Amino acid sequence: GQNIDQPTEMTATEGAIVQINCTYQTSGFNGLFWYQQHAGEAPTFLSYNVLDGLEEKGRFSSFLSRSKGYSYLLLKELQMKDSASYLCAVDRGGSYIPTFGRGTSLIVHP
Amino acid sequence: EAQVTQNPRYLITVTGKKLTVTCSQNMNHEYMSWYRQDPGLGLRQIYYSMNVEVTDKGDVPEGYKVSRKEKRNFPLILESPSPNQTSLYFCASTSVVLAGDPTDTQYFGPGTRLTVL
Secondary structure, eight states: OEEEEOOSEEEEETTOOEEEEEEEEESSOOEEEEEEEOTTSOOEEEEEEOSSEEEEETTEEEEEETTTTEEEEEEOSOOGGGOEEEEEEEESSSSOOOEEOOOEEEEEEO | OOOEEEEOSEEEEOTTOOEEEEEEESSOOSEEEEEEEETTTEEEEEEEEEETTEEEEOSOOTTOEEOOSSSSBOOEEESSOOGGGOEEEEEEEEOOOTTSOOTTOEEEOOOEEEEEO
């Protein structure tokens, strides 16, 4: 089985930095995904971490610690359009077919 | 243009009336999967397929069937829909690239909103 936990909701100010945490306990682990999903739309891929450490991609960075079962998504220079749900997902068996947590709804206000 | 298409996008039906939601991808991806998304529960995996004629149950397969007769298509079948299957459904496809990094190789369809009365 698996258990993927992330906060339900977060708020932040435009221009600030926000860190969305995700912890997981899973049978079998190959890597961890982060997705962004705007209301009523399909999820879009943000990152995939296999190795420990931080990977940076523009304003978004993702961190993984396999030994701790922990990841975070870091969003810098927040913009209003970053208001969305952020989904943490685990690749359990190297198939790249993710199993999702319940998502974190991020609200960015002026 | 690389894409995953789903049809129909919206469907209202009645209990017990068999229906199929189609999913097709034009990227020659090996892996395809179906999810349902419900408020407060997130995306839950229904079935997945790692290649033609190879399908496996996900976390919530009850009440659903799938088939993978061709690489590009992965239909979701509800033989006897019930109101608890009212949900937003997403199909996804993935390719395994040589480096093992699925960056830019994960695609979701636009979603199918199903209501079962």
